[in-house]
Amino acid sequence: MNMYKYDEIDQQIVNERVAQYRDQTRRFLAGELTDEEFRPLRLQNGLYIQRHAPMLRIAVPYGMLSSTQLHKLADIVEKYDKDYGHFSTRQNLQLNWPKLEDVPNILEELATVEMHAIQTSGNCIRNITTDQFAGVAPDEVVDPRAMAEVMRQWSTFHPEFALLPRKFKIAVSGTKEDRAIVQAHDIGLEFYKDTNNKIAIKVWVGGGLGRTPILGSVIREHLEGQHALTYCEAIIRVYNLHGRRDNAYKARIKILVKALGIEEFKRQVEAEWAHLKDAPNTITEAELTRVSQYFDNMPYADLSANDAGFDAAIASKPAFAAWAKRCVHPHKKAGYRALTLSLKPHGKAPGDATSAQMHLVAHLAENYSFGELRVSHEQNLILADVKLSDLSTVWEQARAAGLATPNIGLLTDIICCPGGDFCSLANAKSIPIAEAIQMQFDNLDYLHDIGEIELNISGCMNACGHHHVGHIGILGVDKDGSEWYQVSIGGKQGNDASIGSVIGPSFSAEEMPTVVQKLVDVYLQERTDEERFIDTVRRLGVAPFKAHVYAKNEVVA
């Protein structure tokens, strides 16, 4: 398996964390810590106090899991929760119903499989995210995982950045086509090979969604790879000292960058970095080599680029062919594919998986993908290294477990936060909206005809559902105590990322499937042969979509 494996030092840190948090919980329950004092402590361990129960967010560093870890997670959701978990847009796993008193025991169980909940919430450096196809993508220039692991260790309990003005999210990417939305993060690192064939970094800063969506600015076109940590320290130090703590809504780094302007912000960062450059936190060749060894190539077999059995299955089984078209992805190694197991069956909460499904996926990973899998920020599970000849077997098993909806990248592959059903921050429910839209577009042939379209739903402006970068974005808003939904179109992730434009006044929950239908109708009528929904929106602008959605009693042509 190629995943980072703890040594004694990593294990000791996680074990000490369990002991520390167990004592913090004890002191809270004994009245030795007030609610206010316990709050940042529990948050930095991923524990929110929610509508019905606490919510615990378990870290899945850069989205990678072993089958052993997934089996353990399945056992945990069965033992401590209602037998299911929710995979989030930060590639983490959330439990919706754990007991506060049980959390130390959950952490202790997680520690046995080299997992934890460190810094999954709170005003600190959060889980670092990356491309779900890291290491196998044909367009990959630099495998980002070794650097992501080095950064995970560096950011874990970083003393200077333990209590920042606000949360701090870092994403890293090493592909030509960005799949980690680096421009929508507080810091985005884009790895590439420079003219000396050495790892270099294009550094983005000040992106973020939430209440004030802003795409990041480039603060440095070229940074030598070994300076990743010290340069981030310079950025975060300037932010820690000068970020706004007086108003939580203006406390993200994007507000500071915008207020100072990128040039002045850069000047301050570079002045700081002049002192930090080449400091001991500079990444050594030896350390990068050590960590990189864990991400060496899998022991791939030498296979032919084609497989007769696969071709025959495609020809004889239309359902398999439909699945392969949407859920199977190219791989750098001949005869292998990556595949996505959809956690978006129509009419179910996006991103949820039961313990039985988790066990099954773990078994599939063991048997067909070197015992390793990934969580995507689109809230699906990925088997990254499956032989072409095994695909139909995997499909049969996945389909029997409800994990083979052929909708990846289509309208019903909805990114969705837990929303008002669970989250105490939410203004409106999001899951029922997702379910209703999925049912509206339940006809698979029609869904495939509509083609690639990303629909993202957030239950509040904190934007956990990334609604700003959805081709269609839906935001739950509160108006006089009732739930309404604001619709935007034209958002996009990727290299040509953009923030969507709101089309007009918001809608009731009941109207939403029809609203989405009308947006799709305009697209289907106006599209050229080559155009995806986003292309048509970009070509025509918002106006024709708006006109049709808000038209009274119009008959669709």
Added chain:
Amino acid sequence: MSQLITLNAQTENSIASITENAWTYVKLPASQIEERKQAGKVVLFKLTGENTVSEVQIASTIIPATGNIIVPLTVFIARKSELQSRINLGEVGVWIDTHEIIDHLVEAQADLNELPIIAVHVERFADGRIFSLGTLLRTRYGYKNELRAFGDVLRDQLFFLKRSGFNSYLIRADRDAKDAIAGLQDFTKPYQGAVDDPRPVFQRYNRVAS
């Protein structure tokens, strides 16, 4: 009992001890400025660089005639000539609030090591600026003497304060300082280099991929 924890020299067996405080905190007279509010809520954190002290407050601050004193930064800067002889005797330390700028201290006092103590006051424990201030004082300005955290100082922040260069901690009055000492040892082998040990874990140990 004293609420002051002082880090022991590395040669000693225990990490820290409860010690008696030898310094008097000189306080500014109460401000006449009203609390700042935003959307009806009192603003809890002052902006970095925000001027919160009036000249009247500075002028009317009562400085005890004798003994060891920790003086607010604004008073120290404005009334330095008055304090100079006592600075020379090592009787004067400086009180910095987390929203104040260290450069202002350095402009007034070129050699920080003439100050036997710098005490950083943290009004709310969640104000993590204190960690950058400690780090800068130790690494950028080469400050070697006692660096104290006081104010809303609690057990669960001590490990980070120690790593950021603080070597004494005045625990908030309603908490048990003896209990808080344990917080200094929450973790044995931290990953990243910081003030207390600038070497990251990969420089301190020979880590081998298994």
